[in-house]
Amino acid sequence: MPIAQRESISASVTATKMRLLDVSGRLFAESGFDSVSLRLITENAEANLAAVNYHFGSKEELIAAVVxxxxxxxxxxxxxxxxxxxxxxxxxxxxxxxxxxxxxxxxxxxxxxxxxxxxxxxxxxxxxxxxxxxxxxxxxxxxxxxxxxxxxxxxxxxxxxxxxxxxxxxxxxxxxxxxxxxxxxxxxxxxxxxxxxxxxxxxxxxxxxxxxxxxxxxx
Amino acid sequence: MPIAQRESISASVTATKMRLLDVSGRLFAESGFDSVSLRLITENAEANLAAVNYHFGSKEELIAAVVxxxxxxxxxxxxxxxxxxxxxxxxxxxxxxxxxxxxxxxxxxxxxxxxxxxxxxxxxxxxxxxxxxxxxxxxxxxxxxxxxxxxxxxxxxxxxxxxxxxxxxxxxxxxxxxxxxxxxxxxxxxxxxxxxxxxxxxxxxxxxxxxxxxxxxxx
DNA sequence: AGAGAATTCAAACAAACGTTTAATTGAGTT
DNA sequence: AACTCAATTAAACGTTTGTTTGAATTCTCT
The missing domain is CATH 1.10.357.10 (Tetracycline Repressor, domain 2)
Structure with a gap:
């Protein structure tokens, strides 16, 4: 549902992308970067499995963004x-x-x-x-x-x-x-x-x- | 049926087993425990892929032995x-x-x-x-x-x-x-x-x- | 409302992983 | 020579991994 899209049109950071960053950080903290699978991340973030590759390109780039x-x-x-x-x-x-x-x-x-x-x-x-x-x-x-x-x-x-x-x-x-x-x-x-x-x-x-x-x- | 048995004869430690321990330590030092595959270990130790499971039971027990x-x-x-x-x-x-x-x-x-x-x-x-x-x-x-x-x-x-x-x-x-x-x-x-x-x-x-x-x- | 871009989705992909199996070797014993 | 049993081998197993695909959906803007 489009709720928080009032501001920033060009510099838009999707809600899903932010949720992925947030969930990834929490899971990486617990178990390390390698042990956490994209499936676990996307499930916890209530996103599709392909969401990470769509928004970040790869798991490695997601890790880089978090770090x-x-x-x-x-x-x-x-x-x-x-x-x-x-x-x-x-x-x-x-x-x-x-x-x-x-x-x-x-x-x-x-x-x-x-x-x-x-x-x-x-x-x-x-x-x-x-x-x-x-x-x-x-x-x-x-x-x-x-x-x-x-x-x-x-x-x-x-x-x-x-x-x-x-x-x-x-x-x-x-x-x-x-x-x-x-x-x-x-x-x-x-x-x-x-x-x-x-x-x-x-x-x-x-x-x-x-x-x-x-x-x-x-x- | 090969069984990874406890050493009933404590003195007998196979040459292969020692080589696996040695190579594992060197590879674990470089890349960490998870990143090193059994295939890489057994290749470097000039042993068969199944050698780790035969001599140690599992990769986890190999790690425990090394540590x-x-x-x-x-x-x-x-x-x-x-x-x-x-x-x-x-x-x-x-x-x-x-x-x-x-x-x-x-x-x-x-x-x-x-x-x-x-x-x-x-x-x-x-x-x-x-x-x-x-x-x-x-x-x-x-x-x-x-x-x-x-x-x-x-x-x-x-x-x-x-x-x-x-x-x-x-x-x-x-x-x-x-x-x-x-x-x-x-x-x-x-x-x-x-x-x-x-x-x-x-x-x-x-x-x-x-x-x-x-x-x-x-x- | 409708065209077009952005996003989400289910499904499949190939690769790598640890593990297991069954057959084979080779030295030591009877 | 026949038997024994630990050790080695090649091959396959079932999972899990990150990634890709193409269609479906949602959102944006005129």
Whole structure:
């Protein structure tokens, strides 16, 4: 039924196309990109099986659309937050770490979906082991990496360029891993670790990584 | 009727079976567990297509064999190293971190294969997003987690149980992520970061994580 | 209302997958 | 030499996958 077609004639994005994007993201978060079939997607989106190929061309292009829609805004927000930091004040290192992490937490909390789903999908993008995914994600990442390395080395002059690059990688890994698995911590710890909210996870991540960033081997 | 029977004679492991295990590990490291077909495995192992089902029962059991053969010894070595640590001396925190990381580095360097392949496979096991894999890996992990949490809290009494659990998770994430992606750092950094050996990566990991472990929020 | 583009639909496609089957080999035992 | 049984082989099985097709339907605009 034509209800929401009041606006935007030329730049029209079909309701079905948006539904496919939305459902795909939710299913990809749960089971990964490969495990989710087009049949499962189109059934959940109440669309025809051929809808994905019609609107996106192929499953691969659907995945690309989901990934880029997800990581693009996050990286832009990271750069925006980084620009706002006064690198001269003490605590600037923690601000850098927050500029990297908070865009993900914000996006997760802002979403109409549950936080978990978003975190899992984001984690699958950041730390994917699939070359087809990483090539999509890493396309935007060189700029982010370079800017954060520069900022980090301004705040911590004793860190070499190589070490700075590695530490950014450590940060990404710690974040991606814990974003994906933090809800399992209760089980793995056999009840010894209580459920932690996403916000408390964020706080601990910032503390841990900030301390790691400030580490001085030569000291 | 061929039956994939449990090894009544424990010493008898066929040459074909060992070749399948070896080739599977190498291929799984490159492309992941799902993407590698039994046909590709058996061709590379110069065995018949039915060989996997004959010797292991199913592909799933082959994966389980590969995973357990890989992560089992590493976890045992972790616990052994942890027991040897004198938790009273200064620098004990770094020793704990080393006890977690070094077994992986040792196994990678000891292998007859290239380091990269081993690291990628190990990383796929540790930080897998596939429930079927994580359930295998995490079976042994509660003991490791509990022991490392206890040791960490002895050395850093100001850390709560919840925070200790999270920091172990951060450590695993930083390690797994960098083990898998460190060889890509040259490309992502657009040449600004030189190739780093596995040993130098290990040293920086230890420095970074040790500092993170020692972080004191209340300070 | 009617022409034309855009979308949806059911059906079929070829390819790849893990698994199973039945026949065959080959060394060790009686 | 006949028998045994684990191991290997070629071939086929039934599913599932992404993709394509052509007709039917719905929407847009004059």
């Amino acid at each position: 880029e829609k997800l990581v693009g805004p996050v990286n832009q927000r990271r750069l925006a937050l980084l620009r706002q930091i006064n690198l001269d004040v003490s605590g600037a290192c923690q601000s850098i770490v927050e500029a990297f992490i908070d865009p993900v937490i914000e996006a997760a909390s802002r979403g109409d979906e549950e936080d978990q789903k978003f975190c899992k999908l984001m984690s699958r993008c950041i730390a994917s082991r699939d070359e087809r995914i990483t090539s999509l994600v890493l396309r935007q990442f060189p700029e982010v990496l370079a800017k954060f390395v520069d900022a980090l080395r301004l705040v911590c002059p004793w860190i070499s360029s190589d070490v700075a690059h590695m530490r950014i990688m450590f940060m990404a890994g710690a974040m991606a891993h814990s974003l994906f698995h933090y809800d399992k911590l209760v089980i793995i710890s056999e009840g010894r670790c209580e459920i932690s909210s996403l916000d408390s996870l964020r706080d601990e991540l910032v503390q841990f990584i900030s301390a790691g960033m400030l580490a001085d081997t030569s000291k | 357990e053969k890989l992560v089992g010894p590493v976890n045992q070595r972790r616990l052994a190293l942890l027991r040897q640590i004198n938790l009273d001396v200064s620098g004990a925190c770094q020793s704990i971190v080393e006890a977690f990381i070094d077994p992986v580095i040792e196994a990678a360097s000891r292998g007859d294969e290239e380091d990269q392949k081993f690291c990628k496979l190990m990383s796929r096991c540790i930080a897998s997003r596939d429930e079927r894999i994580t359930s295998l890996v995490l079976r042994q992990f509660p003991e490791v987690l509990a022991k490392f949490v206890d040791a960490l809290r002895l050395v850093c009494p100001w850390i709560s149980s919840d925070v200790a659990h999270m920091r172990i998770m951060f450590m695993a994430g930083a390690m797994a992520h960098s083990l898998f992606h460190y060889d890509k750092l040259v490309i992502i950094s657009e040449g600004r970061c030189e190739i780093s050996s596995l040993d130098s990566l290990r040293d920086e990991l230890v420095q970074f994580i040790s500092a993170g472990m020692l972080a004191d929020t209340s300070k």
